[in-house]
Amino acid sequence: MGYLDGMSVAVTGAGRGIGRAVAMECARLGAGVVVADYGVAMDGKDPDSDVANAVVEEIKGEGGNAVAVADTVTTMAGGARIVQTAVDTFGRVDGVVCVAGILRERMLFNMSEDEWDPVIETHLKGTFTVFRAAAPIFREQKSGTMIGFTSGAYAGSVAQANYSAAKGGIVSLCRSAAVGMYKYGVTANCIAPVAKSRMSGQVPMELQMGEPEDVAPMVAWLVGPAARNVTGQVYLVNGGHIGVYNQPEEVRGMDKDGRWTMDEISARFEEVGQERMGMIDRLDAMAQAAASGTKPNA
Numbered sequence: 375m376g377y378l379d380g381m382s383v384a385v386t387g388a389g390r391g392i393g394r395a396v397a398m399e400c401a402r403l404g405a406g407v408v409v410a411d412y413g414v415a416m417d418g419k420d421p422d423s424d425v426a427n428a429v430v431e432e433i434k435g436e437g438g439n440a441v442a443v444a445d446t447v448t449t450m451a452g453g454a455r456i457v458q459t460a461v462d463t464f465g466r467v468d469g470v471v472c473v474a475g476i477l478r479e480r481m482l483f484n485m486s487e488d489e490w491d492p493v494i495e496t497h498l499k500g501t502f503t504v505f506r507a508a509a510p511i512f513r514e515q516k517s518g519t520m521i522g523f524t525s526g527a528y529a530g531s532v533a534q535a536n537y538s539a540a541k542g543g544i545v546s547l548c549r550s551a552a553v554g555m556y557k558y559g560v561t562a563n564c565i566a567p568v569a570k571s572r573m574s575g576q577v578p579m580e581l582q583m584g585e586p587e588d589v590a591p592m593v594a595w596l597v598g599p600a601a602r603n604v605t606g607q608v609y610l611v612n613g614g615h616i617g618v619y620n621q622p623e624e625v626r627g628m629d630k631d632g633r634w635t636m637d638e639i640s641a642r643f644e645e646v647g648q649e650r651m652g653m654i655d656r657l658d659a660m661a662q663a664a665a666s667g668t669k670p671n672a
């Protein structure tokens with residue numbers, strides 16, 4: 375028996391990189407898989423349906439069960455078609471894994487609407503369209519798994535404010551899905567992967583990076599029966615490392631009866647103070663490395 379026997383999983387961005395590895399792993403474990411990929415260049419342009427079809431052929435070549443949807447995740451119709459294809463082909467849908475993504479890097483002070491909108495649409499809306507299509511089905515069947523793909527960059531990014539904002543949105547979307555679908559037995563989690571792919575080739579520093587195939591088993595495990603009570607989490611997966619992020623919450627405060635005046639805040643600000651932002655420290659290291667012509671370690 376395979377861990378995902380009898381189940382069906384729709385994976386977006388499954389034509390390349392991490393999504394492809396997830397689709398292949400789920401198929402090897404017995405799931406019927408929707409390979410959803412628009413087959414675009416890294417900036418989201420020039421769609422090509424061969425990309426999704428090729429992975430379906432690979433899965434079938436290994437004896438697995440898969441169907442392609444070469445549609446975009448950025449429309450409600452696209453999201454609905456991806457989920458409906460799972461139902462029509464395999465008779466059910468048990469997991470939706472939203473991996474599709476693009477990059478349009480630019481410093482905030484130069485970023486155009488044309489660099490902002492497609493990145494938010496592909497990552498954040500493209501997760502919503504698929505979650506939204508799956509949610510009523512999961513609610514009805516009282517089971518299902520939603521998995522979003524975020525990034526360490528959700529905590530901040532120098533030259534990818536669009537990508538970082540989209541990835542932060544995905545974390546909040548998954549957390550909201552986790553609480554909103556909790557009483558229906560539906561789980562929602564995020565993966566923050568680090569893996570060699572055409573996208574990670576853009577990272578401007580030396581990062582220890584695993585392979586897309588290292589990320590896939592964690593995703594498959596979350597989709598399957600052993601993880602039914604795991605929800606609202608963000609898991610970092612890089613090579614042989616799996617980590618879990620903390621939950622956002624207040625760490626300290628200061629109080630008085632009634633409203634603070636500005637002078638009072640000024641006098642007592644250090645009581646609440648600020649939390650260290652590790653990325654600011656990294657910027658100093660990067661500036662030093664740039665000055666000496668090397669790449670800093672992450």
Ligand SMILES: NC(=O)c1ccc[n+]([C@@H]2O[C@H](COP(=O)([O-])OP(=O)(O)OC[C@H]3O[C@@H](n4cnc5c(N)ncnc54)[C@H](O)[C@@H]3O)[C@@H](O)[C@H]2O)c1
Binds near residue numbers: 387414523571
């Ligand atoms: N590779 C890493 O180290 C890394 C790090 C952090 C986060 N991520 C995230 O993991 C995910 C996968 O990244 P990857 O490195 O495998 O990237 P990739 O570029 O290799 O694959 C992304 C796939 O998404 C597809 N896609 C893009 N827009 C689409 C759309 N509108 N509709 C359907 N499909 C679309 C592309 O055609 C492509 O096949 C992304 O969400 C990325 O942001 C990756």
